[in-house]
Amino acid sequence: MHNEFKPLTPKFPKFVHGGDYNPDQWLDHPEILEEDIKLMKEAHCNCMSIGIFAWATLEPEEGVYRFEWLDSVIDNLYNNGIYTVLATPSGARPHWMAKKYPEVLRVGPNRVRNLFGKRHNHCYTSPIYREKVWQINTKLAQRYSNHPGVILWHLSNEYSGDCHCELCQKAFREYLKDKYKTLDNLNKAWWTSFWSHTYTDWSQIESPAPHGEDIVHGMNLDWNRFVTHQTSDFIKWEAKAVKSVNPDIPTTINMMMYFDGLNYQVIKDDIDVISWDAYPKWHHVGDETQVASEFAMYHDLMRSLKDRPFMLMESTPSMTNWQEVSKLKRPGMHLLSSLQAVAHGSNSVQYFQWRKSRGSSEKLHGAVVDHYGKSDTRVFRDVRDVGIALEKLQCLYDSNVKAKVALIFDVENAWGVNDSQGPRNCGVKYKETVLAHYRALWELGVSVDIIDMTCDLSKYSVVIAPMVYMLRDGFSDRVKKFVSDGGSFVMTYWSGIVNETDLCFLGGMPGEMMDVMGIRSEEIDSLYDGETNCIVKCGEAPDTMKEKYTASELCDLIHCITAKPLYTYGEDFYAGMAALTENDFGKGKSYYIASRNEPAFQKDFYRELLKRTDVEPNFKGELPYGVTVGKRVGDKDYLFVQNYTKNEQTLTLDREYTDILSGEKYAGTLSLKPYDVKVII
Amino acid sequence: MHNEFKPLTPKFPKFVHGGDYNPDQWLDHPEILEEDIKLMKEAHCNCMSIGIFAWATLEPEEGVYRFEWLDSVIDNLYNNGIYTVLATPSGARPHWMAKKYPEVLRVGPNRVRNLFGKRHNHCYTSPIYREKVWQINTKLAQRYSNHPGVILWHLSNEYSGDCHCELCQKAFREYLKDKYKTLDNLNKAWWTSFWSHTYTDWSQIESPAPHGEDIVHGMNLDWNRFVTHQTSDFIKWEAKAVKSVNPDIPTTINMMMYFDGLNYQVIKDDIDVISWDAYPKWHHVGDETQVASEFAMYHDLMRSLKDRPFMLMESTPSMTNWQEVSKLKRPGMHLLSSLQAVAHGSNSVQYFQWRKSRGSSEKLHGAVVDHYGKSDTRVFRDVRDVGIALEKLQCLYDSNVKAKVALIFDVENAWGVNDSQGPRNCGVKYKETVLAHYRALWELGVSVDIIDMTCDLSKYSVVIAPMVYMLRDGFSDRVKKFVSDGGSFVMTYWSGIVNETDLCFLGGMPGEMMDVMGIRSEEIDSLYDGETNCIVKCGEAPDTMKEKYTASELCDLIHCITAKPLYTYGEDFYAGMAALTENDFGKGKSYYIASRNEPAFQKDFYRELLKRTDVEPNFKGELPYGVTVGKRVGDKDYLFVQNYTKNEQTLTLDREYTDILSGEKYAGTLSLKPYDVKVII
């Protein structure tokens, strides 16, 4: 298998269990550092992430380094069987640097330079900051990259944000020159003739500003791309520094959920291992299925980036300190949430953080070890149970998820569709729409890859493209090839509106996709919250689908060219117009969903669609509401049966299974306790 | 008739049908420019507005002009029977100008100069900007103002906004010196002894600022007046430039709805023709009557400015792109909405814009020609139908609306009442109150002029003054003369509180109006949302009115001096105090409405009041809910029967009528389809 799991490093081919560890906060408490080792072993932790914000401790004055404490920490851990993920400290610079070299601080969109403060307050362009990062990174690499306990570089922390200083303006202009070559090309791409914005000199270009220009969509898009480009360049610089000493230690960055400030599809190539920080809001009002399916999707996204297992670099063992309401995890939830990550391809469960800080803004964020300091707590026991479970699951370490269905979630499309003033400014809901389609597949227990429009489609049987407003270059060609070759392709309303620089397609929507979809959209109606229309079955729609589904928010008014309608609108002046169409194209079929429909539609439609393909759900049998099954494929199939309800649930089994965690065997039925998880083979 | 319609220009004495046309966005698509001409003719368009944001194309470098493209566009249009409204391009300046002369950019209230960007980002005081505008305007005038196809100057675009640069501060101080002569006068007018704000030198005066002074009401008022003054001065400058070449081409500016940043009653004198941009939010939740009556009122306001027909310079042929939810216009609504404008005095129906831009912030705003590019669309057909209808209505081109009722909506009063911290800071609702009174008259099918407190009252039979918080100089004298001479005058609670510099009247409210109203207000009670009181009939109130109406939000506690109560409060500690009074004054009568009452009160009260005057509704007979009738008077009476409901409606006719649009004759009853409009004689 091309996407089989290579261990992070031959040094440590095991599930990682650990967390962010900040001994630099406790250097004057040696007894606590000693206690930490004892507690880590008790919690079955085997790895700690160290030094993430330690620059001020490592280099208290310019050029003066203090590594002794870190030597001792890494050695002590290693001598106790605990490995180290070592961070570069660039996520926060020391005071002395900001004072001496103000250019390392960021400038906001209002063109005011920040004062020292917070994290992520540094210019990625500044030559001085890059030089300082190079120095500290190479020092760290020289000292630790050959240490037997150091297994991975954790570059900086949660890269994000932008800077509008003069250095960045210059870099932005260079980036644009490189991309467009001439101002005439740029003017056309950004449609600057609108409102007399034609650039006649490169120096006239300024990044978006609230008191300048911020509604030229093409410019906003390119600024977002530039921010990714510049961050990527910085990450490469960091990686080069540490790899210049020992190229064998792999690198990662900890990515973020919900985050659309960077295009991770670009940045994934700058690092060796994907990792991310997941903070689901469990136990919110209502049931857990929305949060569970959302995080399932994010895990899938992370796995799909490199099509191989990833690391859950941060999660909270207890509660967060930043939610509106911080609920305690109910019994069972910590193991369930942790193994959800593993089910979707994580080969680690790591926490922020090992021990609660005593002060400052995150002191009340959950940690393995509370201010209390001992192990007789509910949270500590929950963590230890996860450690024990991961040890039992070592047998599936070499497995991964295999998906035949791909769902497209494209960050550049998000930039475009969210920035444009469109049919529904109170919320066009791109992310929510992708999630709604994902959720149907999650309820059906189907493995899914989350890709973007630049990815290869050829290995999938089904590709789903909700709201692909902006058609990325080459995407329509790949879709046509995919369908021609026999694939099933699904696309929704509000697709094919603009090209990569946010210029609308001329000649009809969905632009280059009109032929493969066999339809043309004339206009799109928007509904107020609470308003509904409906779609009604017609002609050849599958029997298992309902006669009628509710539609709301967005209703595309389309004309069938070669497609045939499966559903039509039931109400309003466009009653009778096609609302769901099917089109034969080569050996495959394409489906156009014209309206935003109730959840049942997606579930019924995809259940039916999968039947017509070679895609099989992970579990043979009906799944009760709130129960899903994930699958990792290795030497055998490992099923992760997850109950996200607070009630007991029962599944009917097709054969006998064994639960790896408990060793128990099940036949006939499988009973799940509230928030229960079983890994069965 | 003194307010009969003079055609805009002898060149084109016809209803205008057309829109904003931006060929400068398509110069590298000659086939599109060619197609445009063909489609315009197909859509029965006879006029295009050109060059509104074309400065960068017209003068790509300082002093280098490119007119050839514009020559060709204007000639081609004219050769195909399409006239040109030619814009001056000052609504957005080119990049090169902002770069070379930073003073042309605006400074915000925070005293930070804007970067280049957006529209309306230029200082109206800057001598350099004025010089540059003069140059381009005279160049345009020299080249085009004698062209047979050019019929009107469209000065700039949607004038608005202010600037706080040093040049503007200086101009503000000069304006104040001119107005107040001495600092002592200014200090008294602004009551600066409050909080020790006494000015002792003119240089101490600064425009309102969030980090300075912004709650000295008198200063805020004068700043608003200065902004109007300075904008007016700039408009005069623009007009002078183009008229210096050919004084025969009239000028307009496109005004805005809801806009209270400028006093259009001042600015109306700077231009020859009134025009405005109307974007009703049709098909919002609920019924259409609120939107319909609101836009009826704005149309009336625009007509009343010069008491002659105006132009609907912009409207959307489809949907806007800036509403929270952009609903499609339902079948019928485009014609209905367009003819509503004509019913209230517009002699044009024009669109923003002819062809959708491909990029930037308004690319998804509705246009006659979609990105699709062809005429087989619902929107295009709707537009063509309006073009055909306007041609049929040419017979009433020389007519206008004649009103005997005036409703006062005063923008300076709005500035005052909205800025003051008064009895109901969660919403004093001046505009909404004026609208509530207007709506009653709209439902009754009565023609109304919308005027301000500076206007002549003598030609009216009824004058209605809701919430005239600030009594403009001379207003009370004009009212007393009006009533003495036999007029009926209606005033509400929260009137007569302050004078023109927002100083409270001493000696009792409503100040100078106490005698004509015959009452004195002691205090005003405010009610929370959901709280109500009621008013109860007493003594001599008309029989047709209800025993009781609900009151809410504001209840004025008044003492009758010479007035007699018609209604009294029904509840709370002021039960029994007068709530509606009538006062004899000379030959006329005045009415004081003390409380904010439910809509039925206004309708019942005005129906009864009109019976006592010579004012007749436009239609003889009952109007169903949602149906109104407007009237233009020319050689005969033209009735615009409008159905704003989605149901069929029937009217009982007093005689036979003919529908100009269909040619059909009606007797007995007239049946209206949903969103139907008929123009009957």
Add this chain to the structure above:
Amino acid sequence: MHNEFKPLTPKFPKFVHGGDYNPDQWLDHPEILEEDIKLMKEAHCNCMSIGIFAWATLEPEEGVYRFEWLDSVIDNLYNNGIYTVLATPSGARPHWMAKKYPEVLRVGPNRVRNLFGKRHNHCYTSPIYREKVWQINTKLAQRYSNHPGVILWHLSNEYSGDCHCELCQKAFREYLKDKYKTLDNLNKAWWTSFWSHTYTDWSQIESPAPHGEDIVHGMNLDWNRFVTHQTSDFIKWEAKAVKSVNPDIPTTINMMMYFDGLNYQVIKDDIDVISWDAYPKWHHVGDETQVASEFAMYHDLMRSLKDRPFMLMESTPSMTNWQEVSKLKRPGMHLLSSLQAVAHGSNSVQYFQWRKSRGSSEKLHGAVVDHYGKSDTRVFRDVRDVGIALEKLQCLYDSNVKAKVALIFDVENAWGVNDSQGPRNCGVKYKETVLAHYRALWELGVSVDIIDMTCDLSKYSVVIAPMVYMLRDGFSDRVKKFVSDGGSFVMTYWSGIVNETDLCFLGGMPGEMMDVMGIRSEEIDSLYDGETNCIVKCGEAPDTMKEKYTASELCDLIHCITAKPLYTYGEDFYAGMAALTENDFGKGKSYYIASRNEPAFQKDFYRELLKRTDVEPNFKGELPYGVTVGKRVGDKDYLFVQNYTKNEQTLTLDREYTDILSGEKYAGTLSLKPYDVKVII
């Protein structure tokens, strides 16, 4: 009695009735100044506060003084039996000063210096401002502090706000050096190792800034303390200036309700007399009890600051102009609200303001004399009635409130708990929680002192400490002594989390309070709005309490060490864990309330608790809902029976009483009209 009332000054040992008087706004209306004297006497006013914003009138040019008008005003008042509270004018500086010395203006957190404007726009650190204040204060003192009519210095006005200029930055660093001595101490106290914030030079310290650092809780706390320190220093400077001339005139500052920008427990020592400005929002939706109990608490807080009577320096005789909805005071409310202050220890009823200003931002704020200018108004009559009542109450002038119950409301704790990101960021509700406990005591008619954690506890029988998140230094020792000696101490959830620099306690929560409370908190659950749990009676809970109370929002999960549970949780995974505990400690008892409970819990619990102590309610008998009884103790007990409902209420009396106001005698029952108040002996 150690807290017996010393009259403000031997010159005027009487209840003060008067208000802010701004004759400087009316100097060109001598007839109004004359009318004022007449009306003051008619309103039974005996004192006016003068000169509060008169600097521009007193010193129109630098060094040029105009005192003649003030001489005349003070003389005229005195000659008519009206005394003067004389203000220093530092609350707003004149234009000329800001223009010549920009440093006197404040700099915002964004490091931009304000323009001239508003009040409170001056740097308390600026040497120039201090010098200018010294000059004007000493001039005033020289001229007036020996005048027989001048009885009190009103220093400035409603001190508040901060400044971030370089002078303040420097002062902040000095303050910190003085407090922490070394950077190492400061780094530890602020836990700066978090996010690499370690300071290596004092010059690196900057005050909190939105574009710098604002989430280092320790720094935010110290900035708040510094603002109090610097303001206190300024107040001392002002006081020193006036006292340098005649030390016998006492000083006050007018404090504010709800205000947590300053620590009044520090500032109380800078002045001789406590006074404050109270603006209850009467007649809000719902009943009056919430507002009534809240203002009762604020009055108690003000009295407790110096444990002696205070002054109600400002209140509105009518309505405010800044509420969302400004309701008129219903008949009876003005007297009731004024005597509520007296009941809780005020020896004055004063208004903002005597006569409504004609212009600027407060012109519509209620005043004794309206713009109308005469005395035949409802408001004027209400004011006169209060004046007459105060004269009748002169017999209790030497009395004060005596409380055996103390409730802790600590502003430093508020800073800490509100700033920290904790278990319920949507609202941790510290103030609301203190109020909820206070309200129970108010409903029971019990006198309460409102103190902070630094105050002496030894004189109380019961001390209640809701949400003492931050344990101030020495507090736990004082509590232990208090309980050991036999006191009853009540503490709630979310207590004992951090020390004075916001560092969490290690070893278990509630930190130093674990032994006295006999419990340990392991974690705290947060509930969404609308979610509930309940607490259920167990073991030895008092019979009079209910079987079950609803809990919401915050549920602490605690382990009993020496305490015994009285209630346990009824639901969720922590059902059965202790929710209310009692612990024997020395001769006393401590109670831990683990959850946020419904109001009935507090009332039932405190009723029961008081029965076990020597604390007696002020009234023997049941109080109907909305009726409370306050008590001032002097030569005899004076009971203030207050009815905050709009219905008649009846109390059963234990003996005969006489109403001082009416002279009537009551036996058997006492009947109260709506919004009625009686002072009975």
